[in-house]
Amino acid sequence: MKQFEPFRLDAANSRLWRRDAQQDAPIVLPPKPFAVLRYLVDNPGRLITHDELLDALWPETYVQPQVLRTYMLELRKALGDDAENPRFIQTLPKRGYCFVAPVTDWNGTERRAPLGTALSMEEPARFVNRTEELAQLQRELKHVSAGERRVIFLVGEAGIGKTALVDAFCGQAMTAGTASVARGQCVPGVGGREDFYPLLEALSQLCALPGGEEARQVLAQMAPAWLAHTPQAPGADAAAPDRTIAGLSAALECLAAEQPLILVLEDLHWADGATLDVISALARRRARTKLMLLATYRPRSEASETPLKSLRHDLLIRKLGGEFVLAPLSRLSMAGLLSEQLSQKILPNGLAEFVHRRSEGNPLFAIAIVEHLIAQGTLVRKGENGAAAWELRRGLEQVEAGVPEGLVQMVELEIDRLSSEQQRVLEAGSLMPVAFPAWAVAAALACDEAESEEMCDGLARRLHFVERAGEDELPGGMRSAFYAFAHEVYREVLYRRQAAPRRAQRHVRIAERLGELFKGREADVTREMAMHFEAAGSWKRAVEALRLAAQHAERRHAHAESAELRQRAERIEMREIGA
Ligand SMILES: Nc1ncnc2c1ncn2[C@@H]1O[C@H](COP(=O)(O)OP(=O)(O)OP(=O)(O)O)[C@@H](O)[C@H]1O
Ligand SMILES: [Mg+2]
Structure with missing residues (x-):
């Protein structure tokens, strides 16, 4: 273990710890930034060029050097470092980076965290209460540790605290070293387009860690086509059969043979049918394994209601799964x-x-x-x-009428308070599925990119529900900041309030701008372009982009992905174009 005050880096278990007065605290870092930090700490006091870092971390893949910048921003934030006056990571402009803090070996006798502890993207939220729910989950984990698999649905309305509870539970398990964690997030609009999306994300997490070699080996042996879909082994499915649910189930069971594995699947109401099939299979298999599947969903969501409902019903009736309904806070x-x-x-x-x-x-x-x-x-x-x-300036009975009845109305009210220009900027941001870059806002609104970034920065400073999430460098060297909504409900309200024709026009502009920005590198963005054309109802262009994406996937030997994309294009042609 390496030490650089006040941090310790446990490479074997992919953990970063910060020394604290009472107790050392783990710092949650996604796998790639962790790997970058590890490389820097292993090579302190010397210049590490961009090329060296890229070669070390992505030996077989071409990766844009700009991603390093994003990771450095993330690392500096986690370490509390300042780029202008660095204590840890010094940037040597146009050349690379140098880890400037003294590094020593640490021989403490810490309890080791389990291998393959995949981490969530966010720091666990500071947590209020929920002690009973946490205790219940702990009890379930005890059964899992004894070899009894568990499938648990964590149910509750938007914003009730499902993610906060999962974060706290997984954080506890990771800190205590009682389980490994892998997380996958279902994304609205992606279910139905990309099969197994959250599972592939969770597998990528497991494999990406320096200690993820075991996961890679198990997948290579038992489910090679699944391994091929992780960024760690692009193209490895050249000779592999298609992804099978049995293969994946067996691989997960094997990974959970010794050490409990918590597989978190967030927001199942947006899941694709194939992911639900995997859950069904995992719940029904009988082999002993220390696998805990923890899936969250909103009970009254419009999306993918029926298949999820019947899966849940079926598993509960057969006692193959359990359900916790998250109550409101006391x-x-x-x-x-x-x-x-x-x-x-x-x-x-x-x-x-x-x-x-x-x-x-x-x-x-x-x-x-x-x-x-x-x-x-x-x-x-x-x-x-x-x-x-x-303090309160007025009696609360006087403000009573001004507070809306529901969360959505509350959010609408918050948005109505903004100027029309600010509303337009945020509406444009809501067209992107996860984070929205300033260039996309500029494209959607046909305005200047620097101006749009300034607007977004201003909003991120002022509003509690928008935050600046990082900065990226696009092909051609242009830099663009990106932003995220604190909660999906903000994105939904902003998306819905746009008239359909305007929304469609904005989607098309974003797709076209993507094409311009990535000219010559279309392979990186055709899928995303197809998504915008589809959302715009621009069917012919969507089909074109999907076919192109299928060709690119074929070139990478990602045959299953390519077939999916072609099928999608065919479905659109039949349904919308009548070809
Ligand atoms: N017990 C809690 N203590 C502190 N903050 C909480 C707690 N529960 C929820 N929050 C905060 O409330 C907000 C909504 O919680 P969270 O994101 O966990 O909800 P959710 O049930 O996962 O919603 P969704 O269905 O939209 O994903 C977050 O900002 C979260 O940090
Ligand atoms: Mg959530």
């Missing part, structure tokens, strides 16, 4: 959440009761109400630079 927990949000122990009189009642114990709604009260000037902080305690 009044006491709500007070804790608000104290944390406002960084204030003693809250203004009546605030917790009011927010609890109006939000019906939904944390996301509660946070939006607090933001609303602040924006309205009802909840204020006086003193120099607003340093004094938060």
Whole structure:
């Protein structure tokens, strides 16, 4: 283990620890930034060129050097480092990087975390209460440790705290070293387009870790076509048969033979049918394994309701799965959440009761109400630079009518308060599925890219529901920041409020701009372009892009992917074009 104060880097277990007064705390890093950090720490005090780093980390693949910049931003954030005045990572412009802090070997006798501990993208949220739910999950994990597989659905409305609970539970398991974790996220609009999407994400996580060699070997032996779909082994399916659910199930069971493995699948209401089939198979198989499948979903979601409903019903009836319904926060927990949000122990009189009642114990709604009260000037902080305690300027009974009944209406109200230009910028951002780059906003609105970045930065500074998530460099050297919504509900409201023809026009502009930006490198973006053309109902162009994407996949020997893309193109042709 390497040490550079106040951090320790455990390469074997892919963990970064920060020394703390009471207890060392793990820092959550995604696999690639972790690998970058590991390389730097293994080679301190010397210039590491971009090429050396790229060769070391992606030996067989061409990767844009710009991704390094994004990873460095992420690492600096995690280490609390400053690019201008670096304590750890120094950038040597146009040449590379140097790890400048002294590095020593650490011989402590820490408990080792399990191999293949894949990590979530975010730091676990600071957590309020939910002790009973955590204890229940711990009990389930005990059964899993004894070799009894578990399939657990974690159910609750949007914003009730499913992800927060999963983060806390997995964080505990990782810290205690009682289980490995792999996570996959279902993404709206992707289910039905890409089979097995969240599973492939989870597998990539398992394989990408430096300690993920075991996962790669097991997949290579038992499910080679699945390995081929991870970025760690592109093209490896040249001779492999198609992906089979049995192969994947057996591989996962094997990976969970010794050490419990928690496979988290988030937001199943957006899952593709193929992913649901895997869950069904995993629940029905009888071999002993230490596999815990933890799947979250919203019960009243419009998307993919029926197949998910019948899967859940079937598994529950046969006692092949369990379900936890996440209850609203109690009044006491709500007070804790608000104290944390406002960084204030003693809250203004009546605030917790009011927010609890109006939000019906939904944390996301509660946070939006607090933001609303602040924006309205009802909840204020006086003193120099607003340093004094938060207080209520009006009686809450006076603001009662101004707080909407539902979360969506609350979000609509927040958006209505913005200027029309700000609304347009955010609407354009909502056209992108996960994070939205400033260049896409500029393309959608046909405006200047630098201006759009300034607007987005301003919004990220001002609004609690938009944040700057990183910076990327595009082909040709152009840099563009990207942003994310704090919660999907913001993206949904912004997406829906655009009239369909305007939305379609904006989608097409983004697709066209993608084509321009990646001219000569279309292979990287044809899938994404197809998605925008489809969303715009621009069927012919969608089919063209899908066929091109299929050709590119074929060239990479990703035969299964290529076949999927072709089928998709055919379906659109039959359904929409009548060919
Ligand atoms: N117990 C909690 N303590 C502190 N913050 C919480 C808690 N539960 C939820 N939150 C916060 O409330 C917000 C919504 O929670 P979260 O994202 O976990 O909801 P969710 O149920 O996963 O929603 P979705 O269905 O939309 O994914 C987040 O900002 C989260 O950090
Ligand atoms: Mg969630």
